[in-house]
Amino acid sequence: MSVSQSYTPTVYAAKDYSHIKGLVGITDEQIAVHLKLYQGYVNRTNALLAKLAGLANSGQHADSSYQELKRRAGWEWNGMRLHEYYFDNLAPGGGALEGSRFAERVAAQFGSVDAWKADLLGTAKAPGVGWVITYLDAHSGQIWNHWVTEHEIGHPAGATPILVLDVWEHAFTVYLKPTDRPKYLDDFCANINWDVVSQRLA
Ligand SMILES: [Fe+2]
Missing domain, CATH: 1.10.287 (Helix Hairpins)
Structure with missing residues (x-):
């Protein structure tokens, strides 16, 4: 059976990130x-x-x-x-983590903000390329750090991305060597826009 279709896809525009300059470490x-x-x-x-x-x-x-x-x-x-x-979720100068909604939520889930961060960095040091995402499952309220392979493999259905960390080597090999991923991860953490991260929990 022939079914006529007239579908018009959304045309996306690249967002303007010209304000992202002068980050800690990341050139x-x-x-x-x-x-x-x-x-x-x-x-x-x-x-x-x-x-x-x-x-x-x-x-x-x-x-x-x-x-x-x-x-x-x-x-x-x-x-x-x-x-x-x-x-x-990157910004020069970042924002305040201490006292933020995000800090309260991850401390409740992990025991402390440092424990969440250790979990994030441990996940991000896994061999391979992809993304590490702090997700919120609105159904249960659970927050956890999740590995996504490449771009599309392994996303948890229905969960909300709260913090998104690019762990493809292209994210840091302009200023570091591929073996310097831990330095990049520290630099990323120094530039997180905590206000945006907390807003995503709403
Ligand atoms: Fe990337």
Whole structure:
């Protein structure tokens, strides 16, 4: 049975992160290179969604090329959105962790903020590339640190990203060596925008 379709995909615009300069440790050049990579994800997401819509609107839903593009969509779209979470939770000067809503919640869950941080950094030192995300499960109230492989593999369904940490080597190899991931992780922690992180708990 032929089903007519006229689907119009959203066209995404890259967000402006020109304010992210002068971070502790993470150089402006590193951020500039990383933002260029982010722009690529936005461009490819838009191109891929347009191509999918074109195929679907011409009735090619079951074509293998359509299906393979569907598989790729999670890579591109998450590559775009996860970078937005990451850049959104970075800021020169950061913000106050002590006394924040986030600090209260993780201390209640982990016993202390330091225990949450040790768990975050331990997870982030796992071999491989991907993301470490502090998630909130709204169903149970649980907060935990979670590993996501590449961009799209292993996201917990329905959970809310609270803090997003890029642990792909492209995030730090402009100013460090690949073996310097621990230094990058310390630099990341020194630049977290705690106000944004706490707002995501709302
Ligand atoms: Fe990245």
